[in-house]
Amino acid sequence: MATINRQLVLRQRPKELIAPGDLELIQTPVPDLKDGQALARVKYLSMDPTMRVWMAVDTYLPMVGIGEVMRAVGFAEIAESRTPEFKKGDKVVGLTGLQEYTVIDPSEKARAFQKMPGIPFLSDSAFLGVLGITGLTAFFGMEIAAPKKGDTLVVSAAAGATGSIAGQIGKINGCRVVGIVGSDEKCQWITEELGFDAAVNYKHADWKEKLAAATPQGIDINFENVGGEVMQAVLNRMNLFGRVVLCGLISGYTKGDPGMASFGNVLVKRLRVQGFIVIDFASRFMETATKLGQWKMFGKLKDRETIVDGLEKAPEAINMLFTGGNIGKTLVKV
Numbered sequence: 001m002a003t004i005n006r007q008l009v010l011r012q013r014p015k016e017l018i019a020p021g022d023l024e025l026i027q028t029p030v031p032d033l034k035d036g037q038a039l040a041r042v043k044y045l046s047m048d049p050t051m052r053v054w055m056a057v058d059t060y061l062p063m064v065g066i067g068e069v070m071r072a073v074g075f076a077e078i079a080e081s082r083t084p085e086f087k088k089g090d091k092v093v094g095l096t097g098l099q100e101y102t103v104i105d106p107s108e109k110a111r112a113f114q115k116m117p118g119i120p121f122l123s124d125s126a127f128l129g130v131l132g133i134t135g136l137t138a139f140f141g142m143e144i145a146a147p148k149k150g151d152t153l154v155v156s157a158a159a160g161a162t163g164s165i166a167g168q169i170g171k172i173n174g175c176r177v178v179g180i181v182g183s184d185e186k187c188q189w190i191t192e193e194l195g196f197d198a199a200v201n202y203k204h205a206d207w208k209e210k211l212a213a214a215t216p217q218g219i220d221i222n223f224e225n226v227g228g229e230v231m232q233a234v235l236n237r238m239n240l241f242g243r244v245v246l247c248g249l250i251s252g253y254t255k256g257d258p259g260m261a262s263f264g265n266v267l268v269k270r271l272r273v274q275g276f277i278v279i280d281f282a283s284r285f286m287e288t289a290t291k292l293g294q295w296k297m298f299g300k301l302k303d304r305e306t307i308v309d310g311l312e313k314a315p316e317a318i319n320m321l322f323t324g325g326n327i328g329k330t331l332v333k334v
């Protein structure tokens with residue numbers, strides 16, 4: 001009997017948060033493998049804010065078509081292989097999609113499957129978090145920021161997958177690091193566990209005063225994940241010739257607006273603003289993941305995961321990224 005694959009397909013484009021009916025769970029038989037292909041069983045799926053963007057607009061990748069399996073990065077294990085490139089048991093990361101099984105054709109470069117090494121002290125899920133796309137994003141964003149000892153760095157969405165690593169890289173580089181987050185529990189985690197110098201909860205009415213108190217020397221680097229009002233408050237406190245690394249603008253993703261703050265500060269303070277997309281650095285992923293792994297092994301980087309059980313819960317898990325229900329890297333265990 002054919003193995004059954006469960007898949008989440010895009011049925012309609014979400015208006016705000018993902019609503020019932022936007023993604024539909026379907027069952028299809030796993031196709032027979034052709035020569036040159038491998039079958040992988042998905043173990044973990046990375047939940048990324050950009051998935052909500054992929055559902056609705058063309059950006060750096062085309063939006064997902066209606067009726068297609070929803071695009072997602074996943075960690076999978078080769079279950080069967082008819083290609084010399086993979087053998088049974090190999091662990092891979094790539095664009096698996098929101099499904100339980102995926103057929104990999106190594107000639108299909110766009111899905112970017114890469115074999116992952118087996119490292120005893122690392123869990124499989126780390127290849128989607130601290131050593132995966134979000135850890136790499138934090139690393140390359142901080143490289144663009146060019147931190148110097150004594151700089152004040154402010155990171156927004158600082159208890160999330162990317163922000164929590166970016167802030168710790170700031171500490172490794174000798175910065176004073178301040179995180180902006182949406183709960184007191186997150187403030188506590190990033191200061192007490194991750195070593196941030198201060199944290200500000202943007203849901204408190206006096207948060208802008210708290211941000212000013214936490215950045216007495218102004219701000220030299222803004223690692224921006226949120227945009228909108230949060231970014232505006234940070235820009236207002238930037239020092240002359242500061243650097244703004246535009247990593248994400250999550251406050252706008254469910255509203256269909258870019259979540260951008262005003263450019264007045266950029267002009268008057270002569271700021272350098274640089275956006276980036278992590279896939280631009282793909283040729284350096286392996287060497288950088290090794291470095292992140294060493295930092296983790298020596299206790300310089302700490303990470304945390306929010307793991308949601310079951311493929312069918314993926315829509316809820318994506319929404320958590322926008323309601324702030326997650327801490328650290330958000331994953332679905334398939």
Ligand SMILES: NC(=O)c1ccc[n+]([C@@H]2O[C@H](COP(=O)([O-])OP(=O)(O)OC[C@H]3O[C@@H](n4cnc5c(N)ncnc54)[C@H](OP(=O)(O)O)[C@@H]3O)[C@@H](O)[C@H]2O)c1
Nearest residue numbers: 137157160161162181182225248249250251276277278324
């Ligand atoms: N440029 C790239 O290549 C690249 C790659 C990966 C990710 N990113 C970007 O990096 C950012 C973080 O992504 P991630 O995967 O690490 O997710 P994440 O930070 O783990 O989760 C998103 C967090 O954003 C915060 N947030 C959501 N809506 C907000 C709002 N309206 N105002 C303020 N905070 C809000 C929430 O935390 P609170 O509870 O603190 O509100 C939530 O936990 C996103 O903007 C994403 O698009 C960019």
